[in-house]
Amino acid sequence: MSGISPTQDTAAAASSWDDLVTTALLGTDRRPPAEAAPGREAPVALLDAAAVATVRRRAGLLPGRAAPRPEPAPGDPRPALPAAAARRLALLLADRSGGGGGRRGSSPDLTELLPQWLAAANAHGYAAPPQALPALLDAARGRTDLRPAALAFAGPRALWLARLNPDWRFALRAAPGGGATLPGAGDGEAVRRVWEEGLFAERVALLGALRARTPGRARELLEETWRKERAEDRLMFLDSLRTGLCAEDEPFLEQALGDRSRNVRATAAELLSALPGSALAGRMAARAAACVAIDHTGNSAGIVVEAPLECDPSMERDGVAARPPAGRGERSWWLGQLVEAAPLGMWPGRLGGRTPREIVALPVADGWQGELHAAWSRAAVRQRDAEWSRALLGAPSAPEAGGPGAVSLAERAKLLAALEPGERAAWVAGFIAAHGLSEAFQLLGVCAVPWAAPLGRAVVDALDIARDAGSYPWSFSGVMGLAERCLDPAQAAYLDGLLAIPDEREDAAPGSGGYWAEAFQRLVGTLRLRAAMAAELEPDTP
Structure with a gap:
């Protein structure tokens, strides 16, 4: 063996294995094994030879090259959990069962x-x-x-x-930038290198980080490369200007109104309309003022609307979409966009010095009230105007589409976001007292957590009323789930009187009493568990 090199030995082993494979494919009748042992039948000899060759091949494998050792995990300077x-x-991570269907039982x-x-x-x-x-x-x-x-x-x-x-x-x-480490705002060279050479996700993350700390620097970077960016990238970059939007952004946004991309133009117009002092807001105010006025012809004051007759090129440049969606008339579509983009502060002077509440209470001629109030609602949400939001919401007891107020619960939910958390909770509590829980679900979703005490009591009282009325219990499962997550744990004692199984009315849903008791037991148990969890997270807990 000393005269045979390892390379020759490897080649011979490979040749022997190839011969065995060829024999197996052709069959031992047509090609007997070359290394058959005396007295052994050809098929058995082939398998014996294959077994020996397999052991030889496995024994001859060299270990693979070790992968590079990963870098050590970064440290975490935050304090450790109690x-x-x-x-x-x-325990929470070990419970991966999920909600599932059917009855949930009384356990949290x-x-x-x-x-x-x-x-x-x-x-x-x-x-x-x-x-x-x-x-x-x-x-x-x-x-x-x-x-x-x-x-x-x-x-x-x-x-x-x-x-x-x-x-x-x-x-x-x-993670911002796909987990890449972003340079600090003070490292100008590194910032420019990431902006000019980084991946798209890194550039978006960098722009967002700079916008949060130094809005002007982020805008300067965007201006430098704006004309070279792709349309879809320009749209994403422009959207980052929502953070820290200010009057200094107006010249750049005004320039973006002439962009070749319709989506970029629309986004620029939306951002400019959120700046009440911008030139675009002024142009929209002039257009909207030409469409809405006080009507003095009747015995009492009202609002008269004359919707635009056309959408001219200047309106389109300022973000007005000319083509309405299916089912919408052109003139009402254009009117809504003009009013939505106009500064809300213009309307008291335009409409006789009235306050927003007085303006919203005015009758609107020719069936334009719903369209006008809906546009004002969108403007109040965009401009985060609490006074107009309060006026358009109206009294909590008002019906959804009647009197002053938004035209839908969805718009009311958006208007509520402009109010302070306490006022928001009080309004929703009044709505529940007047209308019950069947339509309050999306309104509850915008309230601060944990719910303020008046709101929590209103929800519990409404659930108790629904139980006593023999209502179908599963129709309130969504609100019950919200209550488990959002009620203040301090209100657990308020629920103790609801844990017993009530006497069922004849017209009640079968088994509803047991379900209600079970649901209230689960609610109380969840609130107490949440209280325990909060106590465990306190640093001084032994």
Whole structure:
């Protein structure tokens, strides 16, 4: 063997294996094995030879080159979780059963408590326990609603793990710039290098970060390369100007009104209309004022509307879409866009010095009230005007489409967002007292959590009334789920009187009494568990 080189030995082994494969394909009758042992049948000899060759091939494999050792995980300077809170997190992450269908029983749903726990832990500024990170990332992978809070809690180590496990790559996609480290605003050279050479996600993240700290610097970068950017990129970059939008942005946005992309023009017009002192807002105010006026011909004052007869090129340049969606008339479509983009501060002077509440209360001729109020509602939401929002919401007891107020519950929910949390909660509590819970679900969704005490009591009282009325219990499951997440845990004692199974009325849904008792037991249990979770997160808890 000393005269045979390793290369020759390897070649001979490969040739022998190829011969065995060829014999197997052709069959031993047509081609007997070359190395058959005496007295052995050809098929058996072939298998024996193949077994020997297989062992030889496996024994001859060389170990692969070791992969480079990963960089150490970054540190997390945040304080560690209290021990009780860490144990609670492990329990919440271990319960992956999900809500499922059918009756939920009286036990709290731990999967619904995890988002609240994460929000509270982030508010305290704790770092995630390293041993909990894999389960936390798995939970966030399966539930997109968990991802922002889960990744904030997991911190920089989540990105480190995501680079090692393809199943967790969503964490990199969710991170600014795809997880890349962005330069500080003071490092001008690094900022310019990322802006000019970085990936699109890195550039978007950089622009957003600069916009939050130095809005003018972000706008300057955008101006330098604006004409060279693709239309879809220009749209994304322009959208970042919503953060810190100010009068200094107007010249750039005014220039963007002439962009060759219709979507870019529309976004620029929307941003300019959010600046009440902009030239575009002034042009829209003049157009809207020509369409809406006080009517003095009757015995009492009212509003008369004359919608535009055409959408001229100057209107289109200022963001007015000429072509209405299906089912909308052209003139009402143009009118709504003009009023929506006009500064709300112009209307008191235009309409006789009246306040927003007095303006909204005026009758509108020829059936234009719904269109006009809806446009004012969109303007109040865009301009975040609390006084106009309050006027358009009207009294909580007013019917959805009657009298002053928005034309739909969806628009009322948007208007509520402009009010302070306490006023918002009080308005929704009044709405529930007047209309019950059947139409209040989307209004409850915009209220601050935990619900203020008056709102919480209004919800519980309405649920109690629905139970006593023999209502079909499952129709309130959505509100009950919201109550479990949003009621103040301090109100658990207020519910103690609702835990017994009530006497069922003859016209009640079968078994509804047991369901209601079960649902209230689950609600009380969830509130008490939330209180315990909050106590465990306090730093001084032993």
